[in-house]
Amino acid sequence: MAKRERKFNPDKGYVALLGWSLNAVEAAESFDRQYVVVAPDWAEPYCEEHDIPYVPWNFERLNDRSVEIAQTLKDMGVNVAIPLFEETVEWAGAINSVLLDNPRLFGQAMLLRDKALMKRRAQLGGIRVGIFEEAHDREDVIRFLKRVNQTLLKLDGDPNDPIHLKAFDKAGCLGHRVIRTPDEVDTIPEEEFPVLMESHLDGWEFAVEAWIHNGKIRFLNISEYVTLGYSVFVPATPDLEKYRSQITAEIEKLIKTFDIDFGFVHPEYFVTSDGTMYFGEVAYRPPGFKVFELLERAYGFNAYQGLILAFDPKTTDEEITAFFPKEVVDAKGYAGCFGVYPRRRVVSRLEMPEETEDHEYFESHELTPPMEETVTKRTAFGTHWGLIYFFGDDPYRMRDLLKHQEDLDFYV
Amino acid sequence: MTDNNEQAASGDVARKLAVRVKRLDDAVELVAASPEFTRLSKIPRLLDSARQVLMVDGGCAEAEARAEAIEQCGVFEGSDWAYPQILIPSLTSHSLRSPQMETVVVEALSELRLLAVAKGLYLHPHISKEQAHHYLAQVLAINLELLFGVPSEAEREQQGKLATISRNVIRHLAERIGYEHVIDQLIDEIWRMLNQRPIQVGDVRQMITQIAVCRANPEIDLGGSGQGADRLISSLFGPTQACREDPGVEVYQEHLRTMDSVALQSEATGCARAMHDTGLVSPYHAVLIRYLLNTSPSLVGEALGLSSTGRDCLLCYQDLVHALIHEGIHPETCQGVYGLALMLERGILYQPPVAPALWRQVLLPVSPYSEERLRMAFGPAPGPRAWLIQGVLSMLGQPLGVGQGNNPTCQSARALSMWAYNDPDYLLQMVAWAARDDEIIMHFEGQPVSSRLSESGVATEVTLDLDPVSLLVVPHLDRIYAEMGRMCIGREGDPHRWVNPEFHGWWSGRGFRINVDVATGQLDDLDGFLRHFYVSYHPYYNGNQPLIHPQPAGIAVTDSAARFIGWHAITILRVGLDQQDEMRVYFFNPNNDSGQNWGDEIVVSTSGNGERFGEASLPFGEFASRLYIFHFDPLERGDPEAVPAEDIQGISEMVYRSWGADRVPGAALQADSGPG
Structure with a gap:
């Protein structure tokens, strides 16, 4: 070469x-x-x-x-x-x-790598978080589940509010489980402990990508999840974008609390029906689910190059200001993707549903033929079999389209 | 109203196509703009968008228009498709039926690219307009059933929606190249195959049926083409006056009942002529022969189209022949009639053990396992024993028509052919052991080798696309052959030295020459090897001795670009002058089609150069350039120095230009001998 x-x-x-x-x-x-x-x-x-x-x-x-x-x-x-x-x-x-x-x-990096430490620090900085605790064995989980539901004044026999279990140091949805009853606790393998447990927040979960330079936010994207672990699109619908100023304030609080001067953060939040923001977690690296690629499709700038700019100590204010477009208004459209999980227990081949392929928003997919015929049962949120990309001009059509994909078979 | 609906529908298709073409263009642009090191990761997206386009009516034309840009993206890189000049049309039928999306799409794109080349829209560095046209015509001929046939259940099951792409591409090719090229090419191809008189004619029958269907369809304009198909179609569906309209076997049987002896005679000669012209037998022919057996046995010889030799043999063994017909010849097994006729012509019944061995065959009980295998391959009717008799008749009549099917078992197919040719009663013994006892025992240097006790053969599974005899015997032979190979582990040199004579028969020479060093894979004393081959086989240098027994030999098969493909077993049958007084080697290739292009202008001939049915031939030197193993009699010594140095030099260069290119020992030679 x-x-x-x-x-x-x-x-x-x-x-x-x-x-x-x-x-x-x-x-x-x-x-x-x-x-x-x-x-x-x-x-x-x-x-x-x-x-x-x-x-x-x-x-x-x-x-x-x-x-x-x-x-x-x-x-x-x-x-x-x-x-x-x-x-x-x-x-x-x-x-x-x-x-x-x-x-x-x-x-700072160690703080950002450990979900329990991260939550404590956030709490100390005055950021609102849900109830959380570390668990070292199944007993801890059952106790936490009971206490959370007592706090919510549930009576015996009322359906429990679920709790969430996450690994301390894994990215995104890896190792994420939802537990509703003590019976389900038995399904957690021993080797997954210790884990972080969180109360369930009945709210709207979303993610933020923020490029930071000289302690200032240079570009802030809000990624709307249609269904967690399945689909995401950028920019968000006006319904979510209306919280932008509030969200910006939250990110500024985060920057201050974690003392972040440059780089890139990818936090997750819940917003409850009364407009209160709850902090979920934050990562100091590019998000999964190809959000960078979606941003490039929607805005035309290369998010990785933005990352390099935000980290490079020799980047000037003028340079980085010129690089990023204006949020939402500069977007050429809405870009979304959907992660496919096979729905059937036994599959033999990949077959794109015609309605997906024929939809004008459909762009491309990264699905590969099945390696095995029997589909392993999903125990945790986990690895999808590939992504499908969409692009279009209406955020609500995009949202409904992504939601609808969940009802389709891509592997038959 | 209907018109409106149709317009709306075609508008929908056009819109759909436009959207998909846009995606294809985006993908092409994306790949073209990528740095070279990330292109590979974007090819899947390009292929998938191409797939979407090819699925829609009119998509092929759009892809054809973008053929050059798509090829430039590198979709063919790293595969044979990158060298269109070496592509083999017959392989397309596998790739177009592949369940793999990538394979189907790449094959389709390659065809469309060559179409653009053939139409002069794309100037390709490796292939000319004429070459591309020629190649595509053959692709069409070979995939004709995609054009006219109804999708089979297997196709649907394996390919799903992908089958649409294969069909769309072939239809688009036919429209652009013209149907007339397809049909004429196909007819030539069928005649070329039939000139080798294969035992297995299922594919040929299918292709002829396609042509017949195509000619009967008023919507297909064949222009002036398809004239040469008459003989082919009539030989299957209407060889005589009484069945010219293809009335069905029951009606034909009724016709026969009303005929006088003159009419029957004319039916008999008509059927016989069709059979000997083509090597194909019509089911009507089987009906006729069975009828004659009961009513006018004297006309059976006429219906078999026998010469005086065959007729003589028939009269000597009339009861046996009648029993074979009675048990083995039915409309389904009609092809056995041809085998029977040729077997009688060969006169092998005069060898003392053959007739009694055939009597055993007539009544041979078939083991439940063998019955099951025959039923799986050929269906429930007639019984397994009838199929086996048909197989035996075909093999004894057409020993050079044996094919290995889609199995890596050239050794076993070669052995069957050699026995049928040279030692027919031994073949019948093998059939009896395999079909009745499910076990064959052969001996290797005094040690018994049982097919039942040997673990695995060369082939992991023997497919069902074989004639009845091969179907039952090959799995046994294959295991024995592999076991004999295992018994040679630890011996120095190539195991064929010992296995070939023990496996094939005493007549295989115990002397053995190989020109490849087994340990290193490098060429070894090529000069001495070639000289020795000359003095053993070439009549000018071996004392004008024609070859007596068929001899096993090994060749290095090369593709049409002269690249090494693999080692292959063949039989040398005879060496002699052709009508142009050129010395040729005539040989049997157990591969199903001997007419192969081995590159460097070596094209194996199957007819027109003095070949008998089923023989392949090459000029002596060209053959020697692909030979790597032969057997000889160590007691027959010639004078190797008498062989002219320029002959040896010329052949050596052919070796260096092809399979020997990277096998030249020593660095000094490597510098100047490779093909460059």
């Missing part, structure tokens, strides 16, 4: 992308910052073949050798490390504390 001619702006920063994401590499490749990919050694042949700048590193738990990668990157002249996945958030914190000579960044 011949070396590519690359033109980087020498006045701008040199960034390290932590973790392997082809879309991120593609974005960096066509941007003006020098970059290097830090990824496990299985990525090496690909990077070599395609002349992608690369440093091998296996992101396991932080250990004594952690300083090695920070030093390597520092010696190369890298200015900042950007985490692409949940698992690399603490690495970015550790590395950036060396690169930017700011030890506080490491502690």
Whole structure:
């Protein structure tokens, strides 16, 4: 493979992308910052073949050798490390504390990696959260379920309000379970403990993506979930966008509480019927469900390049202001995606429903043929079999369309 | 009202198509704008949007118009499709029937790209307008049932909606290339196949049926084409006056009852002529023969179209022949009539053990397992024993018509053919053991090898697309062959040295030459190998001795771009001069179609160069350039130095240009010998 001619702006920063994401590499490749990919050694042949700048590193738990990668990157002249996945958030914190000579960044990253610590800190900062507790075994879960429902003045025999169980340090929906009765507690495998338990908030859940530079929000997107774990679209409907100023205030509170000066946050909130915002959790990395790709479709800017700008200490205010469009009004339309789970127990092939394929909003899909005929029963929110992308000009039609997909079979 | 509905419907289709074409264009643009290292990850989206377009009426034309842009996106890269000049038309029938979306779509896009080339819309660096046209005409011929046939249950089950794409593409090709090319090409193709006189003619029958259906359909304008199909269609559906209208076997039987002897005679000669012209037998022919058996046995010879040799044989063994017909020839097993006729012509019944062995065959009890297999392959009627008799007659009459079907069992197919050709009573013994006892025992260097005790064969599963004899015997032979190979583990060199003579028969030469070093895969003493082959087989250098027994040999099969495909077992049958006084090797290839293009201008001929039915042939040197194993008699020595150096040089270069390109030992040679 011949070396590519690359033109980087020498006045701008040199960034390290932590973790392997082809879309991120593609974005960096066509941007003006020098970059290097830090990824496990299985990525090496690909990077070599395609002349992608690369440093091998296996992101396991932080250990004594952690300083090695920070030093390597520092010696190369890298200015900042950007985490692409949940698992690399603490690495970015550790590395950036060396690169930017700011030890506080490491502690901040640890806070953002542990859901229980995160909630405490949020509470301390005056952010409203639901009731939560750590559980170390099934007993803890049953006790919490009972107490939450007593607090809600439920009588024996009333249907319980559910509680939510989440792993401390996993991204998004991985390991997320909903428990309604003590019987269901038995279905939790031993190895999932310890977990974080939260009361159920009867509200409207949504996510925010915010690019932060010099302590200020430079772009704030609200992602509307149609059904959690199934579908999302951007920008949100006016029904949700009407809370934008309130949401912005919440994010500013978050920035202050977690002392975030630059980078990118992806928090989740509930808004209850009376307009109260409850904080769910926050991640310091790009969201799953391809929201970055949806943003590019809706607004035309590359969200990964925005990420590089927000992290690069050499980015100027003017530069970043010019880069981002104006929220909502600059969107060319609404982009959404739907995660497919097979509905039947036994499937033999992928077959797109005609009504989906023929819908004018339908754009493309990433579904692959089934690997196995028997579908494993879903125990937790988890891995969908692929995404379907839609684009159109009416947020309500988009919402209903995404909702409707849940009633269709993609695998038969 | 109807008109309005139709207009509305076509408007819907047009709108749908426009939306999908837009998505395809977006995808093409997306891929084209991507850096090279992320393209691969975006190809699935491109293929899926192409799939959507191809599903809709008119979609093929849109894809054809974008063919060049789509190819430039790299959808064919890393596969054979990237080299359209080497594509083989017959493989399209598999890919167009694939249950894999990607395979079907890529194949369809490749066809449409070549259509753009053939129409002069796309100047392709690797393939000319004429080549593309020629290729597509063959693709159409081979996939004709997609054009006219009704979707089968299997197609629906395996492919689902994907079948629509295959059908749309073939229809679009037919409309753009013209139906007349399809039919004439198909007819030529059928004649080419029939010239090899295969035992299995199911596919050929199906294709002829397609043509007949197509000609009868007033909506299809065939222009001036399809004239050559008369003989083919009539040989199956109306070989004589009395069945020209294809009245059905019952009606024909009624007709026969009313005929006088002159009319019956004319029926008999008519059927016989059709059969010998084509190698195909009409079910009416079976009805006629059974009828003659009871009413005018003297006309049976006429109905078989026998020469004086065959007639003589029939008269000597009349009872046996009648018993074989009575038990084995029915409208379903009609193809056995041809086998019977040719068997009588071969005179093999005069070999003492053959007639009694056939008597055993007539009454042979078939084991429940074998019955089940025959029933699965051929259906419930007539009984399994009748099918087996038909199989035996076909194999003894057409020993070079044996095919391996879709199985990697060329060794076993070759053995069956060799026995039928050279040792017919041994073949009948094998059939009896397999069909009656479900076990065959052969011996390897004195050790018994049982097919029942041997674990696994070369093929994991033997498919049902075989003639009745192969269907029952091949699974046994395959296991024995593999077991013999296992018994050679630890010996130095190639196991065929020992296995071939033990497996095929005493007449396989115990001397053995191979030009590949087994351990390294490199060429080994090519010069000595070729000289030795000349003095063993070439009449000019072996004392003008014609080949006595068929000999097993191994060839390195290459594709039409002369790239190595794999090792393959064949039989060398004879070496002799053709009508142009060129020395040719005539051989049997158990592959179902011997007419193959091996690249570097080596095209195996199956007729027109002195071949008998079922033989393949090549000029001596061209054959030698693909040979890697042969057997010889170690006691017959010639003078290897007498072979001209330029012959050897020329053949060696053919080896280096093809399968030997990366097998040249030593770095020094590698530099100047490869094809570049």
